[in-house]
Amino acid sequence: xxxxxxxxxxxxxxxxxxxxxxxxxxxxxxxxxxxxxxxxxxxxxxxxxxxxxxxxxxxxxxxxxxxxxxxxxxxxxxxxxxxxxxxxxxxxxxxxxxxxxxxxxxxxxxxxxxxxxxxxxxxxxxxxxxxxxxxxxxxxxxxxxxxxxxxxxxxxxxxxxxxxxxxxxxxxxxxxxxxxxxxxxxxxxxxxxxxxxxxxxxxxxxxxxxxxxxxxxxxxxxxxxxxxxxxxxxxxxxxxxxxxxxxxxxxxxxxxxxxxxxxxxxxxxxxxxxxxxxxxxxxxxxxxxxxxxxxxxxxxxxxxxxxxxxxxxxxxxxxxxxxxxxxxxx
Numbered sequence: 001x002x003x004x005x006x007x008x009x010x011x012x013x014x015x016x017x018x019x020x021x022x023x024x025x026x027x028x029x030x031x032x033x034x035x036x037x038x039x040x041x042x043x044x045x046x047x048x049x050x051x052x053x054x055x056x057x058x059x060x061x062x063x064x065x066x067x068x069x070x071x072x073x074x075x076x077x078x079x080x081x082x083x084x085x086x087x088x089x090x091x092x093x094x095x096x097x098x099x100x101x102x103x104x105x106x107x108x109x110x111x112x113x114x115x116x117x118x119x120x121x122x123x124x125x126x127x128x129x130x131x132x133x134x135x136x137x138x139x140x141x142x143x144x145x146x147x148x149x150x151x152x153x154x155x156x157x158x159x160x161x162x163x164x165x166x167x168x169x170x171x172x173x174x175x176x177x178x179x180x181x182x183x184x185x186x187x188x189x190x191x192x193x194x195x196x197x198x199x200x201x202x203x204x205x206x207x208x209x210x211x212x213x214x215x216x217x218x219x220x221x222x223x224x225x226x227x228x229x230x231x232x233x234x235x236x237x238x239x240x241x242x243x244x245x246x247x248x249x250x251x252x253x254x255x256x257x258x259x260x261x262x263x264x265x266x267x268x269x270x271x272x273x274x275x276x277x278x279x280x281x282x283x284x285x286x287x288x289x290x291x292x293x294x295x296x297x298x299x300x301x302x303x304x305x306x307x308x309x310x311x312x313x314x315x316x317x318x319x320x321x322x323x324x325x326x327x328x329x330x
Contacts, residue, residue: 001204001205002052002053002207003049003050003210004044004050004052004060004209005051005052005053005054005200005203005204005210005211006020006021006024006053006214006217007054007211007213007220008020008024008055008056008057008214008215009216009218010183010215010216010306012055012056012057013058013061013182014061015057016055017052017054018053019221020055021051022054024151025044025158026045026087027312028043028051030316030322031316031318031319031321031322032316032325034042034319034322035320035326037326038186040196040325040326040329048321049329054196054200055137056195056196056199057198059192059195059196060185064294068188070184070188071184071185071188072181072184074183074187074188074247074248075155077247077248078154078183078184078242078247079155079157079158079180080154080246081246081247082163082276082277083154085279085315091282107137111142120155123277127199141162142311155176155177155180157253158176159320182216182249183242186219186220187219187248187249187252189314193223195230196220197224197228198310200228201224204224204229206231209233209234209235209329210233210234210235210237210325211225211237211326211328212238212239212316213238214239215239215240215241215277215310215312216242217238218238218239218269219241219242221236222238222243222258222261223254225261225264226258226261229263229264231263233263233327234265235265235266235267235268235327236261236266236268238269239267239270239312239316239321240275240277240278240310240315241278241281241283242277242278243279244247244278244282244283244287245279257286259287260287260289260291264292266295266297266328267287267294267295267297268296268297268298268324269283269296270315270318270321270324271295271299271301272309273302273303274303274309275309275310276309277310283296283298302315302318304318304319
């Protein structure tokens with residue numbers, strides 16, 4: 001069983017565990033080498049330090065609950081948050097690095113707000129039909145009509161922001177709506193969450209020292225170590241994590257309020273300064289109850305440039321990431 005378990009994020013439905021591992025493994029080794037641990041790097045490459053990928057992308061092949069009102073609404077809200085963070089990427093945090101789409105993102109936010117004209121993209125109650133903002137008296141038909149009128153406003157804005165679309169989501173021609181609906185589907189669908197958790201549980205045993213989750217995979221990892229981990233884990237490493245997102249992710253974590261996973265010795269959350277998916281990267285105030293002797297380290301700690309702000313390969317290649325993993329393997 002693997003010493004290191006990797007958990008991927010969205011837009012992996014046409015991949016496999018083997019194909020993702022073939023790309024992630026060299027980057028993981030690169031981070032260790034950059035941290036001065038070429039011995040560990042080589043052991044990762046030759047699988048002396050065993051590494052495996054918890055794969056669940058196949059669950060998003062074909063129709064699921066992608067077109068439900070709740071999923072569509074939550075995907076739109078998540079898109080709104082990403083576009084807004086992109087527009088504010090250099091305004092609220094001096095350490096953040098401006099991205100080329102910042103002016104366009106700001107324009108997209110204003111255009112989308114104008115287009116909403118009283119509509120709401122919130123689906124806080126998954127059982128209730130979407131409803132125009134500020135109108136508590138409209139019929140369900142009127143609410144649906146209003147919702148359809150603004151459906152995809154922020155999702156469409158993302159499609160017109162190349163820096164975000166290509167470097168964050170790795171998309172060239174496809175729409176951003178599909179991967180963001182995967183996020184919303186995972187958060188809504190307990191059956192899918194259970195299947196994903198089983199994929200992780202099948203790889204974790206007493207020899208596992210590190211679990212690494214990227215993007216949605218960080219949410220998967222958190223859910224697993226919170227609800228299913230039955231042994232101590234030296235390191236939980238979350239990269240480009242949306243766990244601090246207050247529009248879709250954080251409010252749907254169980255329990256509410258979420259707490260530090262009790263069997264994790266050290267949780268390190270790494271966010272790139274220019275990654276708008278990594279919402280509220282300092283998670284210390286959101287996940288309380290850290291046991292004595294354990295720790296949660298998080299914050300804007302790296303800058304991803306080559307593969308893109310949200311690139312898992314950029315994250316894994318970082319010296320800081322390699323140091324954390326090397327320490328857990330020692």
